[in-house]
Amino acid sequence: MALPKLIVILGTTACGKSGLGVELAKHVGGEIVSADSRQVYRGLDLGTGKVTEEEMDGVPHHLLDVVSPNQSYSVAEFQRDAYAAIDDILARGKVPLLVGGTGLYVRAVAEGYTFQESQPDPVLRAQLERKSAEELYAMFRAQTGRTLSGGEEKNRHRLVRTMEKLLSGDSLTESPRVPRYEVLQLGMTYPRDVLCRRIDERLQKRLDDGMIEEVARLRAEGATDAFLEGLGLEYRYILWYLTGKLSSQDELFDELGRAIKRFAKRQMVWFKKDRDVLWLDTEGAPLSQAIQAADAFLRG
Missing domain, CATH: 1.10.287 (Helix Hairpins)
Structure with missing residues (x-):
């Protein structure tokens, strides 16, 4: 049975993903799901480059302003909410576009990561809160053998939550991966x-x-x-x-x-690991290229 289709627009900061997403969404009759780990927070607008109502140009956007500052919001929670938003868009006969620069958020949805939830441990949380981002990242690497990039290795807030899960006996697992959608990934960046x-x-x-x-x-x-x-x-x-x-x-x-x-350099390293990204010529005609690729993808 064919999987429903999802268009992803990813890339480095300051490369125009949001604007391209709006224009492509208008062309295909779509709605946008933001994949940005900071734009989920209310009140974080200028600092995150959150798209304004005027910039949305009538295109509905999802997963902006969903939690308040100081609240934790894990990648697993984002995946759950993104799935719900995407499935709702599909149910209404629209095309979902996942747009953002947080690589882990994009991959969690596009590739179908599997996560296990853990119960909060206030004592453990208090111990972790006293540690620096460098200490937390060292603990993460020791526990998992994995490295992070794209700024995730310095995101103290998320590292606390991740280590809380790992040390409470559950595991942050990305295997097996269960793809939920057929995905077209369009990448955007510029020469350095x-x-x-x-x-x-x-x-x-x-x-x-x-x-x-x-x-x-x-x-x-x-x-x-x-x-x-x-x-x-x-x-x-x-x-x-x-x-x-x-x-x-x-x-x-x-x-x-x-x-x-x-x-931005770390973002590019992260995204370049994925060979299934169609990188647009941002100094040429990226919108035309995106439209051509999206039309062929949706027809096929």
């Missing part, structure tokens, strides 16, 4: 020099639009420094600026810009 310029331009615009004020507001509304630190990149570095670890906005721009570029 172009991508670095786009990252700098986008970072300056977000700072001008109030990204520092967004982080200050989140803290005032109760988001903990540990939570913001665990989000990495924009939220970690702006927290450091607000608490005096970075002395000026110029230093913030320089340090954060370098961190985002390192993150």
Whole structure:
């Protein structure tokens, strides 16, 4: 029996995935499911590059703003919610598009990872919360023999939750994989020099639009420094600026810009491992290429 079809748009930060997703969704009659580990949080808008209502251009988006700051949200929970959203889109005769840059989220849905749930252990959680991201990642590697990339190895918030599961006797398992959908994966990135310029331009615009004020507001509304630190990149570095670890906005721009570029490089390493991605020519006509590939995929 044929599997239902899912279009995935993946790639590095600052490469235009969201815009391409909207245009392709309008062409195929689709709806978008976000695959971003930070955009699931309410109030994290500028720092995550969350698509605005105007940018959505009438295309429904799912799995944005689904949990509050300080709450844990695992990849297994994302997979469950993404499956529900995708199946609902399919049931209404629309085409689902999974769009995002969190590699583990994309693979969990596209490849059908299998996860086991564990019950919360408050004592263990308290012990883990006292450890740094580096210590947690070392524990993860010792327990699993696996490495993480794409920023996952520095995401303290998620590492705490993952180690809680592993040490409480359950296992984070990705085997056997049970694909739920037939998948077309479209990839987006730019040459390194172009991508670095786009990252700098986008970072300056977000700072001008109030990204520092967004982080200050989140803290005032109760988001903990540990939570913001665990989000990495924009939220970690702006927290450091607000608490005096970075002395000026110029230093913030320089340090954060370098961190985002390192993150984009790790993303590319992660995504390049998958040979089933059709990489679009972003400096040519990526939308035309995406439309041609999607039309053939949906017909076939």
